[in-house]
Amino acid sequence: MNTIEKFDKHIMHSYGRYPLVMQKGEGERCTDENGKTYIDLGSGIGTNSLGYCDEKWADAVCNQVRTLQHSSNYYYTGVQAEFAEKLCETSGYDSVFFGNSGAEANECAIKIARKYSFDKYGKNRHNIITLINSFHGRTMATLSATGQDVFHNYFFPFLEGFINVTANDIDDLKSKLDDTVCAVMLEYVQGEGGVNALSQDFVNSVYDLCAEKDVLIIADEVQTGAGRTGKFLAGEHFGKKADITTMAKGLAGGVPVGACLTTEKCSGVLSAGTHGSTFGGNPIACAGGIAVLERINGDGFLGEVNAKAEFIRKELEKCSEVESVSGLGLMIGIKLKTKTASDVAKKALENGLLILTAKDKVRLLPPLTISAEELGDGIRILIDILEE
Ligand SMILES: Cc1ncc(COP(=O)(O)O)c(C=O)c1O
Known part of the structure; x- marks a missing residue:
């Protein structure tokens, strides 16, 4: 039995899941069991705030496990x-x-x-x-x-x-x-x-x-x-x-x-x-x-969060499919003109991008530590899908 079959057999069906089996992650990217990587702009619904397996965080957690x-x-x-x-x-x-x-x-x-x-x-x-x-x-x-x-x-x-x-x-x-x-x-x-x-x-x-x-x-x-x-x-x-x-x-x-x-x-x-x-x-x-x-609490951390949030909002405003952008900071809702959020999320998955939805909106909760480069790449993939 593969992983999805084991889930289907043994885990209660209380979630609608995407067909992605996550194997590992590093920074803002995760890798599935077939080696395909994804830029994650959902960060486990805002939980992986420092991205995947941040080194200092992982050291702190592992040291504690051993202590x-x-x-x-x-x-x-x-x-x-x-x-x-x-x-x-x-x-x-x-x-x-x-x-x-x-x-x-x-x-x-x-x-x-x-x-x-x-x-x-x-x-x-x-x-x-x-x-x-x-x-x-x-x-x-x-x-x-x-x-x-x-x-x-x-x-x-x-x-x-x-x-x-x-x-x-x-x-x-x-x-x-x-x-x-x-x-x-x-x-x-x-x-x-x-x-x-x-x-x-x-x-x-x-x-x-x-x-x-x-x-x-x-x-x-x-x-x-x-x-x-x-x-x-x-x-x-x-x-x-x-x-x-x-x-x-x-x-x-x-x-x-x-x-x-x-x-x-x-x-x-x-x-x-x-x-x-x-x-x-x-x-x-x-x-x-x-x-x-x-x-x-480190110097400039929240300033960078705000700069990244501004970047995303500016990019999205230029996109013809975007009706409006809501939220605060790196908690972003995107109301679309013609496409449905769930279709966009499915398409994003195919194209190596993880995003979320909230009601009828696309929702982004990227890791707070996402690099400008990966953020730029992720937003580009999203906008390409929206403008398709
Ligand atoms: C505002 C808010 N409160 C409470 C919860 C519940 O949190 P948990 O799933 O960790 O119990 C959530 C989860 O999405 C949330 O967004």
């Missing part, structure tokens, strides 16, 4: 302490809980918001407002939080206590922000929802209204965080800092990690025994995370 691969959270490890310190310093937050994925980070955020409110105001103030078209994960709570009906099938009953409002509609938010609400949860740029940034006015109003009522703001930066948008956190573009921010994807460069960051206000909400995760704060993930943070 201490796991410790239960009954004990302390230096590597988790260092990652937490660096992450809090870089993000400006006070404390963090580590899990293993974006959904887990969001679960933690939901629990913190509800307990913060319960501790201070008692019962019946547990509702969380989320935005239509949002995506917050695949666990029962995060699916319930996700503001897309398409995700609300089969798995009934969903968790109670999530109220959806239309993104960028301040009146809708005002009408639903009553005394039962403990938090508003948002993505500054909705990734899976189609790479749509919130408006500054809407974000301002959310912050103002929530401050008046001591309603917490949870920023889901699972996709937008860790330098993806050209700032460490996308909230910085809006001049805002949420009470709780969640991160995952690119934060540890490809080893599983989730982080739920809080300001001082919520740092003490989770007391001993109220939350936990066997693998959370795993030393290997933390070593990967430290390597990513050291790189992002």
